[in-house]
Amino acid sequence: MLFRNLDFSADDGQIWQITGANGAGKTTLLRILVGLHGFYEGEVRWAGPLAPSLLYLGHQPGVREELTARENLRYSQALAGQSGDPDAALDALGLYGFEDVPAGRLSAGQKRRIALARLWLGGKRVWVLDEPFTAIDQDGVARLDARLREAAAGGTLVLYTSHHRVGEGVHRLHLSGDGAEVLA
Ligand SMILES: Nc1ncnc2c1ncn2[C@@H]1O[C@H](COP(=O)(O)OP(=O)(O)OP(=O)(O)O)[C@@H](O)[C@H]1O
Numbered sequence: 700m701l702f703r704n705l706d707f708s709a710d711d712g713q714i715w716q717i718t719g720a721n722g723a724g725k726t727t728l729l730r731i732l733v734g735l736h737g738f739y740e741g742e743v744r745w746a747g748p749l750a751p752s753l754l755y756l757g758h759q760p761g762v763r764e765e766l767t768a769r770e771n772l773r774y775s776q777a778l779a780g781q782s783g784d785p786d787a788a789l790d791a792l793g794l795y796g797f798e799d800v801p802a803g804r805l806s807a808g809q810k811r812r813i814a815l816a817r818l819w820l821g822g823k824r825v826w827v828l829d830e831p832f833t834a835i836d837q838d839g840v841a842r843l844d845a846r847l848r849e850a851a852a853g854g855t856l857v858l859y860t861s862h863h864r865v866g867e868g869v870h871r872l873h874l875s876g877d878g879a880e881v882l883a
Contacts, residue, residue, distance in 0.1 A: 701876075702879045703878055709858065709870070712853075712854050714851045717729070717859070719874035729858065758829045760810040761775075762814060765801060765803060767799050768799070768800060789812075789813070792842065811834045812839065824855050827859070830862075832861050
């Protein structure tokens with residue numbers, strides 16, 4: 700058993716951070732919430748169909764090494780049906796000048812930034828992000844934090860896992876073997 704007594708309700712415009720030790724089940728919980736993991740007892744209910752609204756970024760950056768930064772973004776953009784200008788999204792994450800570089804020649808943080816650039820494209824109202832701050836430098840963390848808040852202010856629901864310190868106004872759900880707790 701990873702966690703139990705988990706009962707929470709999240710609304711549009713809220714940011715939720717899921718915390719817990721390594722192995723506590725944070726990734727598992729996100730996968731349950733988005734329908735990728737079926738071995739659990741309980742109930743997950745979404746108001747309306749989730750798939751068209753969902754932007755899920757998993758634990759791995761999920762970029763293709765042989766494709767350039769721009770190609771990677773356009774590829775995931777096409778699959779997800781997201782609108783928006785890929786170059787502007789890459790630029791927003793400090794990848795200006797790297798658009799035509801194959802992802803395999805980029806650093807870990809830069810690859811993560813390609814994945815995160817999807818947050819600067821439009822069209823998704825539920826963001827589920829597994830460790831989005833991993834490998835991201837201080838400037839990137841600030842940009843990403845600002846982006847999450849901007850999106851929430853516009854009505855997006857943001858759920859993310861992170862070991863980073865929780866910011867103000869962020870709801871927190873903590874997982875441990877003893878049970879799950881809503882802390883703020
Ligand atoms: N593919 C898998 N097969 C079997 N067990 C797994 C698998 N992935 C994870 N687990 C188990 O589930 C537990 C929870 O893993 P999970 O990835 O959800 O933790 P986490 O809280 O996200 O950890 P971290 O902070 O290290 O990312 C782990 O302790 C591990 O034992």
